[in-house]
Every structure is written in structure tokens, then in C-alpha cells.
Amino acid sequence: MTEASGTGPFLALSGLIRHFGATKALDGADLVIEAGSVHALVGENGAGKSTLIKTLSGLYQPGGGSIRLDGADIAIDGPKAAEALGFRFIHQELNLVPHFDAVGNAWIGRRHPRRGPFLDHRAMRRRVAEIAARIAPDLPLDRPAIRLTPGQRQMAEIVRALIEPARLVVMDEPTSSLSEGEAERLHKVVRRLAEEGTAVLFISHRLDEVLELCGSYTVLRNGRTVGAGPIAGIDRAGLVALMSGGASDHAAVDPMRDRSAPPAGRSERPGALFSADLAFGPANARFTLEARPGEIIGLYGLVGSGRSSLLKILWGASVARGTITIAGRKLVGGPADRIRKGIAYVPEDRRREGFAATLSIEDNLALAHLADFRAVAAVPISSRGKIRQFAAGVGARLRLVAARLDRSPMTLSGGNQQKLVFGRWLGRTIRVLLVDEPTRGVDVGAKAEIHAEMRRIAAESASVIMATSDIEELLALSDRVLVLQTGRLIAELGGTTLTRSAVVAAAFGHAPSPSGPAVPRPSEEFIA
Numbered sequence: 001m002t003e004a005s006g007t008g009p010f011l012a013l014s015g016l017i018r019h020f021g022a023t024k025a026l027d028g029a030d031l032v033i034e035a036g037s038v039h040a041l042v043g044e045n046g047a048g049k050s051t052l053i054k055t056l057s058g059l060y061q062p063g064g065g066s067i068r069l070d071g072a073d074i075a076i077d078g079p080k081a082a083e084a085l086g087f088r089f090i091h092q093e094l095n096l097v098p099h100f101d102a103v104g105n106a107w108i109g110r111r112h113p114r115r116g117p118f119l120d121h122r123a124m125r126r127r128v129a130e131i132a133a134r135i136a137p138d139l140p141l142d143r144p145a146i147r148l149t150p151g152q153r154q155m156a157e158i159v160r161a162l163i164e165p166a167r168l169v170v171m172d173e174p175t176s177s178l179s180e181g182e183a184e185r186l187h188k189v190v191r192r193l194a195e196e197g198t199a200v201l202f203i204s205h206r207l208d209e210v211l212e213l214c215g216s217y218t219v220l221r222n223g224r225t226v227g228a229g230p231i232a233g234i235d236r237a238g239l240v241a242l243m244s245g246g247a248s249d250h251a252a253v254d255p256m257r258d259r260s261a262p263p264a265g266r267s268e269r270p271g272a273l274f275s276a277d278l279a280f281g282p283a284n285a286r287f288t289l290e291a292r293p294g295e296i297i298g299l300y301g302l303v304g305s306g307r308s309s310l311l312k313i314l315w316g317a318s319v320a321r322g323t324i325t326i327a328g329r330k331l332v333g334g335p336a337d338r339i340r341k342g343i344a345y346v347p348e349d350r351r352r353e354g355f356a357a358t359l360s361i362e363d364n365l366a367l368a369h370l371a372d373f374r375a376v377a378a379v380p381i382s383s384r385g386k387i388r389q390f391a392a393g394v395g396a397r398l399r400l401v402a403a404r405l406d407r408s409p410m411t412l413s414g415g416n417q418q419k420l421v422f423g424r425w426l427g428r429t430i431r432v433l434l435v436d437e438p439t440r441g442v443d444v445g446a447k448a449e450i451h452a453e454m455r456r457i458a459a460e461s462a463s464v465i466m467a468t469s470d471i472e473e474l475l476a477l478s479d480r481v482l483v484l485q486t487g488r489l490i491a492e493l494g495g496t497t498l499t500r501s502a503v504v505a506a507a508f509g510h511a512p513s514p515s516g517p518a519v520p521r522p523s524e525e526f527i528a
């Protein structure tokens with residue numbers, strides 16, 4: 001590890017500027033990080049965090065300001081320069097080569113170990129395996145990235161970042177798709193890196209995690225630094241107040257459900273019963289589900305548990321054996337048919353499945369219900385005015401930060417992209433909402449907003465089925481929680497049995513199978 005020269009902090013950014021047209025993504029941002037520290041960078045969606053780290057990684061050139069390393073001014077004129085300085089980045093949207101496995105990905109752009117003129121594949125794999133053993137012992141090293149779950153891809157990126165010695169590791173929401181235990185494992189790795197002298201810049205919307213893990217913080221708002229200091233000198237409410245510009249924490253507090261009784265009047269609510277009787281996942285075990293109108297069902301499990309696959313099957317985008325019905329009617333079509341029947345889906349991988357990058361933000365919001373925006377009902381031509389009106393309404397409700405709604409979603413920050421993917425279903429009649437990581441990358445204020453929308457959708461007699469790795473979110477929203485392991489239902493928790501410790505214990509396999517070991521297969525019928 002290179003020692004700091006002692007002439008200044010390890011890294012100091014001051015007055016950084018980066019504009020995109022009229023958007024001042026960075027407008028004089030400052031940041032100071034000491035060697036061997038874990039420093040939090042927090043701010044609302046669109047505050048400029050990703051832009052700041054892209055500047056640090058050489059992807060963007062600042063339009064003003066300075067970067068000092070060990071007290072000396074430096075310029076980072078590209079990703080190679082950042083790499084040579086020992087800076088490693090784990091971006092929010094991961095950047096693995098889809099058809100390379102974890103080993104192949106880890107060595108891209110690195111000096112490969114050689115045996116004479118040949119690549120030393122064994123040494124390459126050994127090095128990757130050593131790192132993976134420390135942070136992600138279950139990561140399949142030989143599986144192409146495209147077949148890894150988002151959580152596994154996250155781990156593969158971290159392994160890649162650590163393959164060579166690092167002076168600074170920047171992690172942009174590394175735990176946003178990891179479950180409780182996996183996040184704890186990552187925290188241990190972060191602490192160990194810091195003990196070894198590496199500085200870690202940690203971006204997270206999970207403020208409890210920030211308070212527990214980090215030693216110091218910087219808060220960005222509208223591209224400017226509005227607060228910085230030791231974590232010991234601030235609390236959650238203080239961070240939220242800085243992030244939001246003085247507003248109190250009330251919007252960020254989600255009331256916990258009183259589960260001593262079912263939600264009032266639920267059993268009498270009219271609406272469609274949504275049910276599934278399936279076999280899927282490696283275990284090909286039977287999985288049955290009945291979602292009542294007005295009910296929020298939480299799906300929980302470790303990475304690879306099958307919760308996202310289950311939602312895709314329910315959405316009709318993946319094939320499984322069995323039957324899915326709504327109001328007693330069998331669902332046979334794909335997503336288009338599901339939409340017609342009042343089923344909505346918010347995917348986990350927003351970039352690949354959530355929106356079309358070539359369409360504008362407003363067209364993406366209108367996409368699932370184009371018929372609603374016709375100027376004349378009988379003519380299949382959409383009214384631009386109606387689309388704009390809808391998009392502006394959704395934008396206001398979810399506090400979407402976008403310079404212009406007629407631009408590509410690629411101009412949005414990560415959290416705002418998530419609001420877009422969720423927002424297209426607002427104001428619709430929904431019978432079943434299938435939602436995968438609804439608030440991944442979303443700031444505390446917007447998170448409370450999305451939670452309120454989900455409760456409202458349920459209160460209007462829809463069934464909500466939500467997969468989340470955020471245990472606070474799971475407990476705050478769910479009436480019932482189903483815990484999965486490799487496609488198998490291993491516990492069902494509800495009422496007073498639904499507690500944090502019961503969920504975690506079940507996810508780690510300390511609960512008896514509710515359905516017993518011998519389960520018959522459901523009907524041998526394909527769902528198209």
C-alpha cells in the first residue's frame with residue numbers, strides 16, 4: 001500500500017463543476033477523504049453523487065475545480081489514469097462483459113499472470129478464487145455474467161475491483177440488491193480494506209448502514225457540498241435534513257404494520273384472487289401462492305433464492321410448469337395479456353428490462369398503456385398533450401428530478417430511473433402489482449413516497465407481491481412474508497410470527513419446510 005506523503009489529506013476534491021446542458025450536476029462540490037477511512041457520500045436522487053465519482057474515475061472531465069492527491073494537484077484524464085492511481089470503482093449499473101465469467105471479467109484490462117508466453121489461467125483463477133473466498137464464497141466463478149443474478153454480479157464486480165492493490169475503492173450503492181447477511185459480509189470486507197490502509201468511498205441510501213459502517217461523511221445537494229464531518233457528530237435526522245435542505249425526517253419514517261390483526265376489512269374486500277401453483281428453480285419444487293385483494297406479500301431470500309424468477313414467471317416473461325389464475329381464470333399469455341388483465345410489473349434490472357433507452361422519459365411512462373393516451377378512442381394515434389400531462393403528474397408525485405421529460409431516461413440519475421419504472425403504473429387500475437426491489441437506489445424521501453403508493457394500490461383491492469432485499473422495507477410493507485431458497489418455499493411468516501429475526505433465521509435455513517419434504521409436482525402444463 002502506498003503511504004500518503006503527509007502533505008495533505010489522501011484525496012481532496014474542491015469546487016468541482018460538471019454541467020450537462022442546463023443541468024448543474026456538480027456545481028462546486030468538495031470532498032476530502034483520509035487514507036484508511038470509510039467515507040460516506042450521501043444525497044438525494046440526482047444530487048450529483050454518480051457524476052462526482054465518474055469525474056474521479058476519469059469518465060468525465062470537470063469543467064472547473066481541483067483534485068489533489070497526497071497534497072499534489074492531479075488531472076485524471078481517463079479511466080486508465082484512475083486505474084494507475086490505484087482507484088477502483090464499482091458503479092451503480094454494473095459493467096461486466098455478459099459472456100465472460102467472474103474470472104474472465106476480473107482480468108479485463110489488467111496485467112495477466114503469464115507462464116512464458118502463455119496466459120497462466122490457473123494463476124488467474126486462483127487469484128480470483130482467493131478474493132471470492134473472502135467476500136463471496138458462493139459466487140459461481142465459471143458462470144457467464146449474463147446468467148448471474150444482480151446480487152452475484154455485484155459481488156463479481158467487487159472481486160474484479162480487488163484483484164490488484166487499491167488505494168481507493170469507490171462503491172456506488174453496493175448493498176442495494178444484497179440481503180441482510182450478504183450486506184454484512186460486504187461490510188466486513190469494507191472494514192478490512194480500511195484497516196489495510198485503503199480509503200473507501202461508500203455511496204448508499206441506506207442511512208442506517210452509513211451510520212454504522214462509515215467514519216466520516218459528505219452530503220451533496222444540487223451538485224454542492226452542504227455538509228461534511230465525522231459520523232460520530234451526526235445522526236440520521238441530521239443527514240436527512242442536510243440532504244433535503246432542512247425538511248424533517250417525517251417523510252422517511254415508514255410506519256410499521258400492526259400485525260396483531262389483519263388489515264381492516266381485508267377479508268371483505270372485493271377483488272380478484274391471484275393464485276399460482278408452480279414448479280420452478282433448480283429444486284423444481286412445488287410452489288403455491290394465493291394473494292388476496294388488499295394484501296401485500298413480501299418475498300425474501302438470499303441472492304439466488306428465486307424471488308426474481310418467480311416474479312418473472314408470474315408476469316409471463318419466463319416459462320414454468322403449473323398454472324397461474326386471476327379470479328379463477330387461467331392466465332395463458334405473456335406480459336401484454338397480463339397488462340390487459342390488470343397485472344403490473346416493476347423489474348429489478350431497470351436498465352435491461354425497465355425502460356427503452358431510445359424513447360423519451362414521457363414515452364416510457366406511457367408505454368404500457370398507449371391506448372389510454374389516444375386523441376380519439378377509435379384511432380390508434382397517441383396525443384402528445386395527454387402523454388405530457390400524465391408524465392408531468394407522475395413526475396410531481398414521485399419527485400422525479402429530470403431536466404426535460406422529452407429526453408432519454410439515460411439522462412436520469414439511477415434513483416430517478418427507478419421512479420420512472422415504478423411511475424408508469426401510477427393512476428392505473430391494477431389488480432396485481434408484481435414488484436422487484438421497488439426502491440433500489442431511491443432516496444429516503446422518494447422511498448416513503450413509493451411505499452405510500454404501494455399501500456394505496458393494495459388499499460384499492462389489488463394484491464401486491466414484492467421481492468426486496470431491504471429487510472426494513474419488507475417488514476414495513478408486508479402482511480405476509482414468503483421466504484425462498486433456490487425456488488423452494490421454506491417459510492411463511494405472518495401476524496405475530498413476522499419478525500426481523502424470524503425472517504433472517506429462515507433465509508439462512510433455520511426454519512422447517514412448511515410443506516414437508518415430499519411434495520407432489522403440479523400439473524405438467526406449460527405456461528406460455
Ligand SMILES: Nc1ncnc2c1ncn2[C@@H]1O[C@H](COP(=O)(O)OP(=O)(O)OP(=O)(O)O)[C@@H](O)[C@H]1O
Nearest residue numbers: 020025045046047048049050051411412413414415
Ligand atoms: N449523461 C447525462 N446527461 C444529462 N444529464 C445528466 C447525465 N448524467 C446525470 N445527469 C443529471 O445530473 C444530475 C445528477 O445526477 P447523478 O447521477 O450524479 O445523481 P446521483 O446523486 O448519483 O443520483 P442517484 O442517487 O439517483 O444515483 C441529475 O439531475 C441527472 O439527471
